[in-house]
Amino acid sequence: MARIIVKLDIKGSNVVKGIHLEGIRPVGTPEQLAEKYYKDKADEIIYLDVVASLYGRNNLKELVERVSNNIFIPLTVGGGIRSLDDIHMLLRAGADKVAVNTWLIEHPEFVSQAVKHFGSQCIVGSVHARRTEKDHWEALYNYGRDVSGKDAVKWAVELVRLGVGELLITSVDQDGTMEGYDCGLIERISTRVKVPVIASGGAGSLAHVREVIYKGYADAVCLSSALHYNHLSVSQIKNFLKKTQ
Amino acid sequence: MDSEKTVFYCSRCINSNQRPGLTFDEQGVCDACQYSDLKEKVIDWNEREKELVSLLDKYRSRDGSFDVIVPSSGGKDSCFVAHQLKHKYNMHPLAVTWAPAIYTDIGWQNLQSFRHAGFDTVLCLPDGKVYAKLARLGFELMGDPFWPWHYGQRAFPLSMAVKFKIPLIIYGEMTRVEYGGGKALWYKPNETYEDLKNYFHMNTKGVDSMVEEGLKYGLIDNGDLSSIDLYRLPPLEEAGKLGTEVHWFSYYKKWIPQENYYYASTNCRFKPNPKRSEGTYSKYASLDDKIDGLHFYMQYIKFGFGRCTSEASQEVRSGHINREEAVALANKYDGEFPQEHFKECLEYMGITEEEFRNVVDKFRPPHLWEKIDGQWHLKTRLK
Numbered sequence: 372m373a374r375i376i377v378k379l380d381i382k383g384s385n386v387v388k389g390i391h392l393e394g395i396r397p398v399g400t401p402e403q404l405a406e407k408y409y410k411d412k413a414d415e416i417i418y419l420d421v422v423a424s425l426y427g428r429n430n431l432k433e434l435v436e437r438v439s440n441n442i443f444i445p446l447t448v449g450g451g452i453r454s455l456d457d458i459h460m461l462l463r464a465g466a467d468k469v470a471v472n473t474w475l476i477e478h479p480e481f482v483s484q485a486v487k488h489f490g491s492q493c494i495v496g497s498v499h500a501r502r503t504e505k506d507h508w509e510a511l512y513n514y515g516r517d518v519s520g521k522d523a524v525k526w527a528v529e530l531v532r533l534g535v536g537e538l539l540i541t542s543v544d545q546d547g548t549m550e551g552y553d554c555g556l557i558e559r560i561s562t563r564v565k566v567p568v569i570a571s572g573g574a575g576s577l578a579h580v581r582e583v584i585y586k587g588y589a590d591a592v593c594l595s596s597a598l599h600y601n602h603l604s605v606s607q608i609k610n611f612l613k614k615t616q
Numbered sequence: 617m618d619s620e621k622t623v624f625y626c627s628r629c630i631n632s633n634q635r636p637g638l639t640f641d642e643q644g645v646c647d648a649c650q651y652s653d654l655k656e657k658v659i660d661w662n663e664r665e666k667e668l669v670s671l672l673d674k675y676r677s678r679d680g681s682f683d684v685i686v687p688s689s690g691g692k693d694s695c696f697v698a699h700q701l702k703h704k705y706n707m708h709p710l711a712v713t714w715a716p717a718i719y720t721d722i723g724w725q726n727l728q729s730f731r732h733a734g735f736d737t738v739l740c741l742p743d744g745k746v747y748a749k750l751a752r753l754g755f756e757l758m759g760d761p762f763w764p765w766h767y768g769q770r771a772f773p774l775s776m777a778v779k780f781k782i783p784l785i786i787y788g789e790m791t792r793v794e795y796g797g798g799k800a801l802w803y804k805p806n807e808t809y810e811d812l813k814n815y816f817h818m819n820t821k822g823v824d825s826m827v828e829e830g831l832k833y834g835l836i837d838n839g840d841l842s843s844i845d846l847y848r849l850p851p852l853e854e855a856g857k858l859g860t861e862v863h864w865f866s867y868y869k870k871w872i873p874q875e876n877y878y879y880a881s882t883n884c885r886f887k888p889n890p891k892r893s894e895g896t897y898s899k900y901a902s903l904d905d906k907i908d909g910l911h912f913y914m915q916y917i918k919f920g921f922g923r924c925t926s927e928a929s930q931e932v933r934s935g936h937i938n939r940e941e942a943v944a945l946a947n948k949y950d951g952e953f954p955q956e957h958f959k960e961c962l963e964y965m966g967i968t969e970e971e972f973r974n975v976v977d978k979f980r981p982p983h984l985w986e987k988i989d990g991q992w993h994l995k996t997r998l999k
Contacts, residue, residue, distance in 0.1 A: 390877075390878060390881045390882075390888075391881070391887065391888050391899070392899075393877065393888040393898070393899040393900050394874055394877055394878055394900065395874070395936050395937075396874065396875075396878060422941070425897060425944075425945070425948075426941055426944045426945075427944070501890060511891065513892075515891075515899070516891060516892035516897060516899070517891055517892065518890075518891045547881075548881075
């Protein structure tokens with residue numbers, strides 16, 4: 372069964388949630404929400420520092436240390452990762468994987484350096500994709516603020532070629548809307564790569580989750596708003612997927 | 617006078633003392649921050665809502681006819697105001713839009729989304745050639761190509777109020793109160809027609825002072841004059857006879873721009889900019905005009921602080937970011953040159969790049985700027 376992953380966007384001491392990667396409305400604390408989702412049997416948790424690249428900082432280390440003492444499911448951490456030291460620090464603090472977006476846009480060679488040091492299994496390529504026309508998406512960075520000029524699908528494929536072990540694909544158009552994933556985007560990428568693809572952005576109903584798995588061929592589904600605002604629960608999703616397999 | 621030339625910043629947000637009309641207390645806290653304390657701790661928003669309901673009860677139509685004018689751009693704030701008035705307070709709003717100089721794709725798209733969310737809008741598309749001439753005059757005479765928009769978005773809703781016989785007009789926020797500019801309007805829900813005329817035209821003749829200069833230089837000709845009438849406030853007698861009242865929603869509702877974004881996104885399918893706006897980090901504010909970038913750039917030239925400082929200061933006051941983060945953002949984005957639409961704006965105004973640069977340098981106050989090795993630098997940096 373596809374993994375159910377919960378994404379917690381972090382700013383400072385809060386979990387925040389935006390729409391179309393804009394807005395930093397607080398929805399809870401990272402510790403409380405991680406525990407809630409762990410207890411509800413989430414398969415994995417992603418912590419993403421959404422302002423790290425914006426402020427040129429990354430300071431999730433202490434949070435990761437605290438949380439990894441209580442949460443015993445894989446933890447992926449991202450936001451502002453720019454060096455092997457950053458990755459090393461986060462893995463030592465308790466992260467199992469790291470997700471990188473902005474830094475890779477300008478330094479794609481960093482992928483092979485990171486993979487060589489830490490192994491592809493813990494390097495997740497994160498792509499923020501915005502639809503520009505019917506079957507084309509552009510890749511954004513700096514948490515959806517800047518346009519890279521790269522075709523998002525081609526960029527995702529390239530990241531896999533460079534060695535990432537997994538892809539986290541976020542639809543900027545659908546993010547926070549709870550109107551469904553961009554299944555076209557996910558399908559385009561998942562049918563072109565051999566690594567697991569995590570679909571992110573837009574989940575609002577059980578049907579959305581099933582759709583992105585069976586039509587988008589997502590290997591894992593990532594949810595934020597639908598869970599933080601209690602429209603769905605992890606256990607509800609898992610029961611549904613079991614019944615409808 | 618000398619103290620005005622010493623640049624300093626609010627100790628809580630990053631508002632600059634160069635902002636016209638901004639005042640500070642003894643702790644160096646600007647009046648916008650002081651007002652945000654009132655918003656947070658003092659103002660009884662339940663009481664304010666009662667005042668709003670009482671106002672609306674007075675004007676609500678019984679036959680479903682339009683009973684309130686909402687000056688609108690189709691942006692997050694107008695979506696919030698119009699939607700609340702219609703759905704929470706059972707009013708029958710008529711939105712009135714004064715077109716920007718050059719519509720952005722996202723601005724036009726959002727205006728359509730607003731319409732299809734269930735709102736009537738009267739859209740004024742003034743003669744583009746005249747608008748462009750006024751933009752050029754605004755830029756050359758006052759260092760701001762936005763002046764035709766400033767005039768029009770104040771005048772046109774009032775003209776529509778008179779034409780449609782709708783006395784109540786509700787704007788979004790009172791900018792001097794929310795973003796800084798003195799305490800005179802802190803406790804006022806509305807302005808009279810006289811207030812509007814006096815402040816807005818600032819002892820000038822409004823658009824006519826620009827037109828005079830334009831006629832002198834041969835930039836404006838007689839054929840343009842009918843369009844110019846759209847930029848003028850309606851005669852006092854007509855507005856007075858109708859009993860026109862101009863209120864601000866921000867008096868009645870705790871104004872938080874980011875929350876307006878969430879509201880507009882959820883209720884009117886408002887979409888943010890596909891990427892951050894030039895000169896700042898945000899995607900949700902002021903998206904509809906390609907000349908926006910120049911407007912904010914000239915703010916940076918004339919006052920030494922740009923769009924990012926204004927927005928980050930607001931977000932500090934709203935509690936989304938802290939001062940340190942605001943400083944980091946302002947140092948990163950303030951004064952960013954608006955490259956994306958630059959050529960189009962030059963063509964629009966009918967000036968060359970050299971003419972543009974000459975005008976820009978004409979507006980650099982010497983107490984703010986110095987030239988080092990051929991490059992202009994602000995003398996005082998934000999810390």
